[in-house]
Amino acid sequence: MKNWEDLLRNRLSSFQEQGTPGQEEALWNAIESQITGPSAAPAVWKSSMLWVGAATLVVGLAVTALYSTSEALVESEATATQSAQSSSDVTVNTEEPSAEMTITALEPSADVPGEIRSTSSDPVATLETVASSSEKNAAVAPQAEVQTVNRPSTPDPSVASIAANRNAAPSEDSRLPNASWDSDNRTTSRTPTSPEKLAYSPLESEKIAIALVENERPQLPAVLPLPSRIASYALSESVMVWHDSTEQITPAAPFAIRVFGGPTASQFEFRGDAQADLNAYFHRNYGVGGGLMLEFERWSQSFAVGLVWNEFINHLDYTEHTETVVTTQGIQSIEINEITGDTVAVVLGDVDGISEQTRSVIHHNRYRAFAVPIEWQHHRIAGRWHMGVGLGALLQFRSDSHGKMINPEGLVVTYQDGDLTTSRIQWMTTGRVFAGYQFGPEWRVDLSLGAGVQRFNNGTSATSSDIPSWEGRLVNGQLQLGITRFFTPNGQSRD
């Protein structure tokens, strides 16, 4: 069994009709007279001009390339000479141990109050020292900027002299009083503001940070991010600003509840090529949506689940044309005398005509659903600013959907919720980016932009045979304004 459309297409499209030789020659002569002569010469001329132009371009490029190459040769020679000179300079500098460089790096942060210094190169010792010093630091300078670096102790006399010269700089003098408050066998840790000047091990630095956090944890406010990210976050300014040693502060919060809402945007499109040209009639439109989500941490990752309600709206803008054959009584023919112009006879009878109707349809198609969002999140913290991405899916339960659709005949039909597929459960893959501002230890406001794609098919027509089956998808977006409240592990909030 073959599809009749394929068969018809194959037979008709391969239809050939051989002409008679005389007809073919006559036809060719007629064509040749119009395509030769005036058109052939310009074609050759145009082709020649293109070749000449191309040749000129190539020659020009070659000359330019040769010229620039010779210049480059001269320049490279000069550069080689200079680099030979500068490399000797570099050699002298690199012979200096890193201690000298460390001192250089200290200068920019000389005005940091309450800084802690160390000369120990032992990571363990450094950790302990930092821990103990941070206690004092917390008491004396709550808003100190704490930064860490390991500096190897290299008692090289030449370096010491260079260091002494550097210490004589005015900026260093202004730093000295601050540094002297705990000068007794304090070691420590200074802060590299320029990574290229101070090389340090990220692993050790992380250990130091973790140790610092462990030491300070009881005094941290209840804020996100979650514990695994507290190491970097603890060093941020926002933590130090809220640091208050006189207040009883609960440990970091492991979960939060976010309430959000905002406009949604949605657009319908058919999948596949068969109905792709109908996509132009479906346009994006806007609805609303909102809900709440529980954000928590598991397996050192951030997740969120919740309950939301969304309404996605797209609109159909279509002009429907219909033609119907109508038969009426009318004049079928009139016989006229050619000489006199007189009407000889008028024949009346059934006359066929085509009646054409045009109907413009603009209709909003709605899809409403309760959904359970499941999301994996990745956060970044910069001071009080919080940003990140979330990837996941929405398990949707369709509560209602209705609208208008174009059937294969090009006519607009109305569908109701009952006409759609009986399964009301639908997955929608989602992704969103968000940015938030933490305006209190337990509060954050955020703005997020999300997008998702879901299938919107109608495989069966339950109530009406006029409703076509289709395979399509909804491309949805949502702008969310949310507010998040962080909670402590025992369920008590901190106000």
Add this chain to the structure above:
Amino acid sequence: MGESEREELQWIEGCKRGDAAAQRHVFGTLLPYLKGAVRRYIYDEDEIQDVLQEAFIRIFKYIDQFDPNRGRMRPWAAKIAINVAITEGKRRQRIQELPGQTALTVYPSALETMALEDLIALLKGMPSELYEVLNLVLVDGFSHKETASMLSISAELSRQRLTRARKWVTERFELSGGELTPVKTPLS
């Protein structure tokens, strides 16, 4: 790329250079196909010759725009010829009725076995506006948008006409579910 495609490209390059021998060769190769394509739209022999002449002039005039990477020469040329047949035919009576077409009898599996000329003649029995859309969209592969542009109608109307043309064919040939089935009774 096959041997025939390479050979076709050489002839096309000759046409682009204005080589008369290449043009004559391409003309002779394409003529049967284009005549067959135009025949589906125009029945009158004189008008077919006029349309073919105009179509070949356009083909050789715009052969620089032919891109071998997008397909073979034949469908490209056929589209030009059909376009000429449709647009030029607007000034004339496009589809001529074939005398005695209603007397044709449809046998079982007629779509497969009927002589092509008879099949075309039978299909021309449907209203001309439906027949044009059926050919343009279903046979020649024009989109509804292109068809609408050629026929100066809307794309929606083109879609609707195709549906009606399909219905006409299935009723005449007693087709069901898109499949060929034996015809029980001859078409009267």
